[in-house]
Amino acid sequence: MGKKRDSKICIMIVPHTEKVRRLTIPRWLPKIFMAAVLTTITGVYLAFNNIYTSHISLEEEYDQKISIINKLEEENRKKDIELSKLKSENKDLYETTNEVEEKLAEIERLQREIEKKVGIKSPSRGGGMLDDPPQEITEPVEELQVLKEVLEEKERELIIFIDDLEKRLEYLKTVPDLWPTKGRLSSTFGNRKNPFGRGIKFHYGIDIANSIGTDIWAAGSGRVVFSGYKAGYGNTIIIDHGNGYKSYYAHNSKLLVNRGDRVEKGQLIAKMGNTGRSTGPHLHFEIHKGGKAIDPLTVLK
Numbered sequence: 001m002g003k004k005r006d007s008k009i010c011i012m013i014v015p016h017t018e019k020v021r022r023l024t025i026p027r028w029l030p031k032i033f034m035a036a037v038l039t040t041i042t043g044v045y046l047a048f049n050n051i052y053t054s055h056i057s058l059e060e061e062y063d064q065k066i067s068i069i070n071k072l073e074e075e076n077r078k079k080d081i082e083l084s085k086l087k088s089e090n091k092d093l094y095e096t097t098n099e100v101e102e103k104l105a106e107i108e109r110l111q112r113e114i115e116k117k118v119g120i121k122s123p124s125r126g127g128g129m130l131d132d133p134p135q136e137i138t139e140p141v142e143e144l145q146v147l148k149e150v151l152e153e154k155e156r157e158l159i160i161f162i163d164d165l166e167k168r169l170e171y172l173k174t175v176p177d178l179w180p181t182k183g184r185l186s187s188t189f190g191n192r193k194n195p196f197g198r199g200i201k202f203h204y205g206i207d208i209a210n211s212i213g214t215d216i217w218a219a220g221s222g223r224v225v226f227s228g229y230k231a232g233y234g235n236t237i238i239i240d241h242g243n244g245y246k247s248y249y250a251h252n253s254k255l256l257v258n259r260g261d262r263v264e265k266g267q268l269i270a271k272m273g274n275t276g277r278s279t280g281p282h283l284h285f286e287i288h289k290g291g292k293a294i295d296p297l298t299v300l301k
């Protein structure tokens with residue numbers, strides 16, 4: 001064994017019953033064994049450590065993900081708030097648009113009513129707005145732009161309309177359509193029995209009978225072209241209204257305006273009388289259009 005002491009280890013197993021057993025192992029084996037055990041322990045430790053570390057990093061990753069999700073959710077909430085704000089703004093705009101449209105429709109209606117009353121037409125009656133339903137427009141900015149254009153177009157139209165209207169109203173003021181006095185219609189325009197003699201005589205106006213001194217008003221605005229005594233007519237006033245119209249007021253007791261005076265429709269111009277060829281106090285009223293006497297009842301309102 002002497003030489004082999006360096007290379008071998010002898011293990012003797014001594015049981016109580018059986019005979020001794022001898023086990024010979026190489027001297028390096030325990031070292032290898034210890035080394036293997038140490039390596040294994042180290043390996044297991046490292047493995048566990050690795051798993052633990054990766055678990056920690058997974059947890060960290062998880063936490064990060066959660067915080068990102070939270071952030072995203074927060075952003076989403078903000079977006080929702082913004083969206084609902086936008087929606088409500090859009091609703092406000094929609095309501096405003098509707099209101100403006102209602103107002104425009106009302107303006108159209110009034111315009112048409114005025115047109116009918118004064119007998120003119122607007123330059124254009126484009127209901128562009130009413131033809132295009134607002135549902136087709138999705139962008140609020142776009143809708144506002146359309147609304148702005150419609151309103152500008154309407155404004156242009158109304159400016160022209162008002163101008164036409166003013167001209168028309170100015171013209172209407174000149175039309176001698178106001179009853180020139182109060183009283184009883186005692187004679188109409190046309191053929192009638194001659195009140196001063198025999199036969200039929202054409203009556204170029206209407207007679208309105210009342211007491212002496214009853215107010216006589218200008219039937220329309222214009223300029224006084226005659227104020228004085230006229231054979232047959234007595235104290236007479238003639239007003240030139242322009243546009244081919246003239247009105248005659250005869251048999252007055254008093255004349256209150258002079259030749260050249262500018263008179264307004266409804267202005268007091270004379271007092272009823274019985275001057276000239278008259279059978280009693282009354283106003284003889286004539287309207288001439290284009291130099292010809294026409295039936296005043298076709299003009300008076």
Ligand SMILES: [Zn+2]
Nearest residue numbers: 205206207284
């Ligand atoms: Zn008469």
